[in-house]
Amino acid sequence: MDTTNAPQIIPHHIESVQYTPFAARWVPHSPRFVILGQLPRATGCLKIYEMEREKLKIVADTEKPAGLQCGTFAASPNESALIATGDTKGNVAMWDIDALSRPMWSCVEGHKGIVNAIDGCGGQNIGYGAPELVTGGRDGCVRVWDPRQEDAVVALEPVEGETPADCWAVAFGNAHNEQERSICAGYDNGDVKLFDLRTMTLRWDTNVKNGVCGVAFDRKDINMNKLAVATLEQNVTVFDLRTFHPEEGYAGRTEKAHKSTVWGVHFLPQNRELFATCGGNGQINLYKYSYPMERKRKDPDNPSLEKGVAGTLELLNQKDIATQPIVSFDWHRDKLGLSCMACLDQTVRVVIVTKLDTF
Template identity: 55%
Template sequence: MSTPFEKPQIIAHVQRSLNYTVFDSKWIPCSAKFVCLGNYARGTGVMQIYEVEHGEVKLIKEIEKAKPIKCGTFGASSLQQRHIATGDFDGNLNIWNLEMPDVSVYSVKAHKEIVNSIDGVGGLGIGDGAPEIVTGSRDGTVKVWDPRQKDSPVANMEPGEGEAKRDCWTVAFGHAFNDQDRCVCAGYDNGDIKLFDLRNMSLRWETNIKNGVCHVEFDRKDINMNKLVATSLEGKFHVFDMRTQHPTKGFDSVSEKAHKSTIWQVRHLPQNRDIFMTAGGAGNLHLWKYEYPAQRSKKDSDEVDMGVAGTVTLLQNVTLSTQPIASLDWSPDKQGLCVCSAFDQSVRVLIVTKLNRV
């Protein structure tokens, strides 16, 4: 048991007001810089680069774009290039060189409607295999792109014949632990969670958590699937143990009613996959730790293996804003450093202490 004084503290290090709505914020790998993505009131997109210096954030660059930008990822880029891929309100996927961000280095009309979510793998030294980007859209489709190939996706997951089109709110890569294997998880507005196996181009598993799925994230992309967290519109999150899939029951899970309102995001600590932060609609952050059970699988009555989920413990929570915290990103380089943005038109750099004592 941790003694009270060992509890991690979530400290608001610096706050910066913005003159636009910010939807996503991401650390630029191997730097003390982060990028904010959003839209101006006049309906155009904005990309800002900030640097953390001597306890302040300094604006380095601001670029206006034709369309509002919803989401971004560095996941498919090399550490040398550190290009950011973005999805916008018009369904476009663009890749930008932040050194020369006026013109995209890759651009494709990815979807008919807004790109709600984006993730990348195969870059930054994370995950084996090709650099790939996955996009999820209001048009109901989930598409995987290899930026080395031009206009068409390498995979397109769309509703089947007679299936209703659902708004895809969130996508995430996982299981990229060798050159062949890779999965995409997608969450939808009706509570559906679907796991697509890209190696076999098949739907591997699906479930429904009875409420809109705001965010999904694997605890690590570059390992054999271990855990998946899904957050929902009603303030509950689910942790699925992804090591053992039962033929009929699927993956075992534990759920927690964590926030009084929507949980917009979940982010695992890069340096410890069993610690994660959830960001809520009431402007709060909750820090959690996952504890594994004594045995991760057991036999059912037919002697078939089924998974056993663990438990979650709340380590700390803090309220930062009266508005929803829409994005959160841990620094991949400095443990405990994170950036978050909220709909109060501000971005905050936070420091979470004592994480190595948890």
Template identity: 55%
Template sequence: MIDAQSRPQILEHLSKSLTVTIYDVKWIPSSARFVALGTFPRNTGCLQVWELQGAELKMTKEVERPASFKCGTFGASGLLDRQLATGNFNGQLQLWDLERTEQPTFSAQAHASIINQVDGCGGQSKGYGPPELVTCGRDGCVRVWDVRQEEAPVAAFEPGKTDKARDCWCVAFGNSYNDEERCVVAGYDNGDIKLFDLRTNRVRWEGNVKNGVCGVQFDRKDIEMNKFVATCLESQFHSFDARTQHPKEGFASVVEKVAVGSTLWSVQHLPQNRDVCAVTAGDGSVNLFKYHYPDQRKLKDGSGKEKGVAGTLELLANKNLSTQPISGFDWSADKEGLFVCAAFDQCVRVGLVTKLHKI
């Protein structure tokens, strides 16, 4: 456990009130800039680029597009070109050069309606598979796209013909530690969580956490599966130890609840420390947790099969930054503890977490 004097603090550094609704924010790699994605009051898409200039936030670009933006990622882009992938309310997946935003460099009709989330992989790491994007939507489909070809997804996981299509709320890449292995974890409105293996094109594991899954993320994309977190309705989240999969029981997990009863919108692991994550809540709070590994991560059951042992979670800090839900949150990969977030009070905030080197 962390002693009181070493506990981190969450501080708000800058804030800016806007006249638009922002759904997602992402730091532009290797820069002091971030993008804000959302909608203008006239229900058109809003893409803004903001820059930290001393003690001020300056907007350096604003773009309007026909459809509102819901989500974005730089995960499939290299550090030099830094192209932004976006998903919009019309189901379009698009890739943008932020220096020339007249037309997207890639565009595909990924889903029939709103894209709830997009994640990227393979852009910033060499030798860890192709640059790919994964999308999910209200149609219950999870689709994987190679940014070098627009014709069709390279993999698709869709509801069966006799199944009721569940709204897929979130997706994330993981287990991409070489050129062959890569997985996608997806969360659904009925509490289902599914782990898809892209090498075999099959469901590797599935479970149900009894509450709609609002956010999922592996602690790292480009390592062998270690653990992943799923945030849910009714103020709870689950941390799964993905190192050991039991043939019947699946992955060991630990459940934690945030004190204030509200939806947990998202989870973002600290880039510089995979055992620390921020969980954002519907009451406008950011909650910082640390995962503690057990003394023994696996043991054998009565039949000799290995199964995982879950660790514990410790609340390090929490702070209310808004009176409305925090819709988007992103850590800076360049400066430890620096983050940007957006809330439904139509405000973007840049903050800092202190003392992270002590935990």
């Protein structure tokens, strides 16, 4: 790997904390970011940090009854900054970061046990459609929420009588108009399931052989294009979602990203061909996806069908950032290359990646 002209991954701020941070999210259009975590007494903490020249400044700090496991601003309307959270007792809530004393909306015990993952759609990200949330829990359930209603609008539950697999990751995609919505869910047994919310059907499922720690569409608000899946045992797979084969499904490319668990995969908002992976070894990898000359070809066994052709992955650069897993990472949507992250070595970090405009 020649890194002479590659993007440089530069640590900018580091803050040691006295709690376990689980999620880091930039406040939209702001130099502030939110850290969600758990205090030693098993209560939750929500802290808002603001970047200053030489340090990070805490501008809000509140304690909640249960540890906060995950969060997203992706269903927040333009005129305000609302963060949706999931906690260790199964509660789902939405908070105004300027009034954190009580939630604007909540569902007590939305899941039985920990809410492992949350994502949002609508609101400021795509500019149309109702704001929606999707959550995945230890109970194996995937639920879709409309914050204007009390109960889940969709519940995708394990088959009765079977031992449920933990749902570790969820993501919205295919939201290219007001009607279309898809969600992807990843499970601890390696299952990846793609659900179409408009038709209420399972669109596709596969198994990637290892527990799925993170899933991400390259963009929420376009026709499905690429899906990245991060797993245990160091793998990241990128599927091309434009061509579906009835027997083989979607074509994918797998890369060994770290010598440890890949905790997440995160596409750059300004360039959907670039993405970062976060390792259990505290490392950040930066990849570029390149499309093949032809993204589909005829099936030689059945010329009436077409197969997808996966692209290639190029490792642009990597850097050891922390001494323990990087469990959460978020790119800033307005400042190219600016990112925040939560690490299990009890640190909160801001990192800058340079030269991204040249790729």
